[in-house]
Amino acid sequence: xxxxxxxxxxxxxxxxxxxxxxxxxxxxxxxxxxxxxxxxxxxxxxxxxxxxxxxxxxxxxxxxxxxxxxxxxxxxxxxxxxxxxxxxxxxxxxxxxxxxxxxxxxxxxxxxxxxxxxxxxxxxxxxxxxxxxxxxxxxxxxxxxxxxxxxxxxxxxxxxxxxxxxxxxxxxxxxxxxxxxxxxxxxxxxxxxxxxxxxxxxxxxxxxxxxxxxxxxxxxxxxxxxxxxxxxxxxxxxxxxxxxxxxxxxxxxxxxxxxxxxxxxxxxxxxxxxxxxxxxxxx
Amino acid sequence: xxxxxxxxxxxxxxxxxxxxxxxxxxxxxxxxxxxxxxxxxxxxxxxxxxxxxxxxxxxxxxxxxxxxxxxxxxxxxxxxxxxxxxxxxxxxxxxxxxxxxxxxxxxxxxxxxxxxxxxxxxxxxxxxxxxxxxxxxxxxxxxxxxxxxxxxxxxxxxxxxxxxxxxxxxxxxxxxxxxxxxxxxxxxxxxxxxxxxxxxxxxxxxxxxxxxxxxxxxxxxxxxxxxxxxxxxxxxxxxxxxxxxxxxxxxxxxxxxxxxxxxxxxxxxxxxxxxxxxxxxxxxxxxx
Numbered sequence: 001x002x003x004x005x006x007x008x009x010x011x012x013x014x015x016x017x018x019x020x021x022x023x024x025x026x027x028x029x030x031x032x033x034x035x036x037x038x039x040x041x042x043x044x045x046x047x048x049x050x051x052x053x054x055x056x057x058x059x060x061x062x063x064x065x066x067x068x069x070x071x072x073x074x075x076x077x078x079x080x081x082x083x084x085x086x087x088x089x090x091x092x093x094x095x096x097x098x099x100x101x102x103x104x105x106x107x108x109x110x111x112x113x114x115x116x117x118x119x120x121x122x123x124x125x126x127x128x129x130x131x132x133x134x135x136x137x138x139x140x141x142x143x144x145x146x147x148x149x150x151x152x153x154x155x156x157x158x159x160x161x162x163x164x165x166x167x168x169x170x171x172x173x174x175x176x177x178x179x180x181x182x183x184x185x186x187x188x189x190x191x192x193x194x195x196x197x198x199x200x201x202x203x204x205x206x207x208x209x210x211x212x213x214x215x216x217x218x219x220x221x222x223x224x225x226x227x228x229x230x231x232x233x234x235x236x237x238x239x240x241x242x243x244x245x246x247x248x249x250x251x252x253x254x255x256x257x258x259x260x261x262x263x264x265x266x267x268x269x270x271x272x273x274x275x276x277x278x279x280x281x282x283x
Numbered sequence: 284x285x286x287x288x289x290x291x292x293x294x295x296x297x298x299x300x301x302x303x304x305x306x307x308x309x310x311x312x313x314x315x316x317x318x319x320x321x322x323x324x325x326x327x328x329x330x331x332x333x334x335x336x337x338x339x340x341x342x343x344x345x346x347x348x349x350x351x352x353x354x355x356x357x358x359x360x361x362x363x364x365x366x367x368x369x370x371x372x373x374x375x376x377x378x379x380x381x382x383x384x385x386x387x388x389x390x391x392x393x394x395x396x397x398x399x400x401x402x403x404x405x406x407x408x409x410x411x412x413x414x415x416x417x418x419x420x421x422x423x424x425x426x427x428x429x430x431x432x433x434x435x436x437x438x439x440x441x442x443x444x445x446x447x448x449x450x451x452x453x454x455x456x457x458x459x460x461x462x463x464x465x466x467x468x469x470x471x472x473x474x475x476x477x478x479x480x481x482x483x484x485x486x487x488x489x490x491x492x493x494x495x496x497x498x499x500x501x502x503x504x505x506x507x508x509x510x511x512x513x514x515x516x517x518x519x520x521x522x523x524x525x526x527x528x529x530x531x532x533x534x535x536x537x538x539x540x541x542x543x544x545x546x547x548x549x550x551x552x553x554x555x556x557x558x559x560x561x562x563x564x565x566x567x568x569x570x571x
Contacts, residue, residue, distance in 0.1 A: 111338060112338065174379045174380075174382075175374040175375070175376060175379045175380035176379065176380050176381055176382045176390070178330075178333075178335045178372065178374065179372055179374065179380060179445075180393070181333075181334070181335050181363075182333045182334070182335060182366060182367065182370065182371065182372050183367050183371075183393065183394040183397060183398060183449075184363045184364055184366065184367025184368070184394075184397065184398050185367075185393075185397060193385075194382050194385075197382070197384035197385060198382065198383060198384050200384070
């Protein structure tokens with residue numbers, strides 16, 4: 001009877017460690033940006049414009065990743081840009097997750113009219129083109145950090161609601177839910193104690209994906225100059241500016257782009273890695 | 284005196300009848316089998332008693348009386364309380380009946396704490412006793428295990444322990460051995476019978492296996508299309524089945540004494556007869 005199933009130990013995969021390391025570095029960079037950044041991210045120096053990265057001829061050691069057309073340090077701007085990117089990812093991701101998952105759980109477990117209302121709302125919501133919807137929202141709310149966060153939450157809660165509703169529905173059909181019901185447990189406590197823990201791995205994966213998406217949405221909005229004021233460096237605005245001088249100074253475009261790419265990739269891999277690590281059921 | 288009485292229970296999904304005038308009773312301490320083929324509505328009867336019917340199914344008339352209390356006449360909250368205190372379920376599939384993300388121990392003690400208001404510590408002691416009673420080795424270790432660390436047979440034992448935990452007077456076993464392989468089936472069946480005898484619990488045993496019925500039940504209800512065809516003592520059923528469908532069902536059971544004999548299906552004529560009976564019933568009740 002004592003079989004080997006409990007003996008299996010799982011290793012946290014390489015992707016979990018790699019993505020966590022990258023995100024950890026970013027968080028440190030964002031928190032301690034003023035201490036770490038070699039230059040003032042806003043300081044312009046037209047005589048030191050378009051300095052190449054450190055391994056090319058004519059580089060200045062004080063500007064390791066080069067400078068842009070206004071002579072601002074690319075590395076410092078990336079580090080300071082991480083503040084906005086991670087802030088948006090954290091706040092918008094979490095809010096979206098809470099609202100979407102909450103509504104999804106309610107719709108999937110209680111069914112009936114709450115499900116009707118929530119599901120129809122999701123259907124209608126998803127018919128809007130998301131980027132246009134975001135631009136429209138920003139136009140109405142005005143630019144600024146809180147507007148971006150609101151726009152992301154308003155657009156993306158449906159992603160959670162859909163998936164979590166389906167998960168909650170299939171969990172609700174399980175015998176252990178019926179048993180808890182027979183035992184006289186209240187429906188809300190069944191939702192929290194029996195359904196939620198089983199949906200949690202999915203929520204974690206969605207949350208990390210959403211954080212990646214939030215970073216991208218923020219970059220898109222910065223790119224079209226609808227994010228926050230131009231005196232605050234963001235990855236999206238760096239990409240937008242870098243695009244103009246791509247033939248003279250590729251580094252102004254490429255470094256923020258690579259940072260953005262690695263960050264979004266890390267978020268999604270972190271989610272998958274966490275899921276594998278914490279899911280109690282071996283699949 | 285019967286502990287559970289179902290009187291003229293009718294249930295529908297939309298216009299389609301699921302249960303047709305079902306009446307049956309289980310006396311205190313009695314083991315009653317509820318047999319029928321797939322879709323006969325046998326699990327639905329169990330679910331109706333326990334109040335876990337899917338929301339699409341509606342009980343249109345009839346009474347379910349649990350130890351003198353009419354469940355249909357109660358408010359849902361009171362009903363849940365009464366059922367929780369008096370009845371329990373041994374589910375069909377041990378693989379989905381334990382919450383995979385919670386340890387086994389709390390899943391057994393939950394109902395003691397929630398329904399009976401025991402302290403965590405007392406419930407823990409009781410759960411260990413119960414696990415010992417259902418012959419689980421190293422109960423302390425099993426209490427701390429997650430369900431996926433245990434085999435199907437072990438999980439079914441845990442579910443049996445958990446069903447008996449709050450000393451309910453009625454247990455509904457919904458095909459508790461169907462998902463297990465034959466050798467484990469036999470052990471589990473024996474265990475359920477032992478536990479039932481020791482605790483004096485009334486048992487409604489839902490199954491499609493007449494072999495199982497002959498081993499464990501004292502009385503039997505035969506169901507087809509949500510309608511009771513026969514309600515009888517177990518000895519009478521195997522000696523002289525009253526309904527032609529019951530007789531055909533018995534004849535269709537493979538006989539291990541003569542492996543060469545071919546299987547006899549239930550004859551078309553008998554099924555047609557039963558269908559005619561059901562149609563006549565539906566016409567009378569305006570269902571057509």
